[in-house]
Amino acid sequence: MVDFNVNGKTAVITGGTRGLGLHCAEAFVLNGADCVVITSRKAKACEESKALLEKLAKDNGKDCKIVAIPSDLSVEEDCIKFFEATKKEVKKVDILIANAGATWGAQLEDHPISAMHKVLSLNIVGVFNCIKLFAPMLEEAGTHEDPARIVIMSSVVSLINVDQAGVYGYAASKAGVSHLGKNLAVQLGPRNITVNSLAPGFFPSKMSDGLIAAAGDIMIESNPRKRLGTKEDMQSAILFLCSKQANYINGIVLPLDGGAYLNGGGAKL
């Protein structure tokens, strides 16, 4: 039997209050983590998701400390404050899921430059800043046999060029972070930190629900697996990448879209 787990680990998940980040947080709580730290801009969302994760732990007989720290990771000073606040709450950090992301869709003529800045500040600069800040703690936690993990939440748009919604900054940012992950995998691997990217296709969430509704059935019909991504798909992939068994996997961009990107359809986010 192969038991994929994160027993005894402390995981930090940016954007962990809803959507894919919350799916990851739940997977860690249920599969052995000692501590899960989440962050997002809204203090209320942080408190509500903290309560939800604490209840999940309690209901399932898990002993997992939940920490929620509001911060805007598109702002450099806030990233630093988030890191400092996390350091006060945890003894170590084994896993960093750089998941928080934003998007903006508007055709070229109407695409505000401020939107480009907004998206890139979070999706690239915020990701880089978190990795830079947490790298020393991750290095301290990692071992040769079981390295610390960084997983960047990229997107299949980092692998293909399909954009009908005018998500110029988003697509560029995801291509950028997928490359950043490969770059850092080579640099941090020798420091016992692996860096991998997940490239989801369409998963229902606040970010994607509008596009999924607008696209209608085509997104499912054009998908080789004939469905959208689910919470379980995300949880299985993140657990695997963060499990001891995946310690030799470094620098990959793992598509998680049922194969939709291979036929250029469905997966446009």
Ligand SMILES: NC(=O)c1ccc[n+]([C@@H]2O[C@H](COP(=O)([O-])OP(=O)(O)OC[C@H]3O[C@@H](n4cnc5c(N)ncnc54)[C@H](OP(=O)(O)O)[C@@H]3O)[C@@H](O)[C@H]2O)c1
């Ligand atoms: N859903 C999909 O189909 C899909 C597909 C491919 C890739 N992805 C990627 O997966 C990641 C999560 O997406 P999602 O679909 O779960 O989106 P979501 O439901 O909009 O969740 C985004 C999370 O990030 C937080 N966040 C947003 N701006 C932030 C900021 N400036 N600082 C800190 N936290 C911030 C949000 O909370 P607050 O609003 O409280 O800040 C929320 O917790 C993103 O990187 C996205 O690009 C999603």
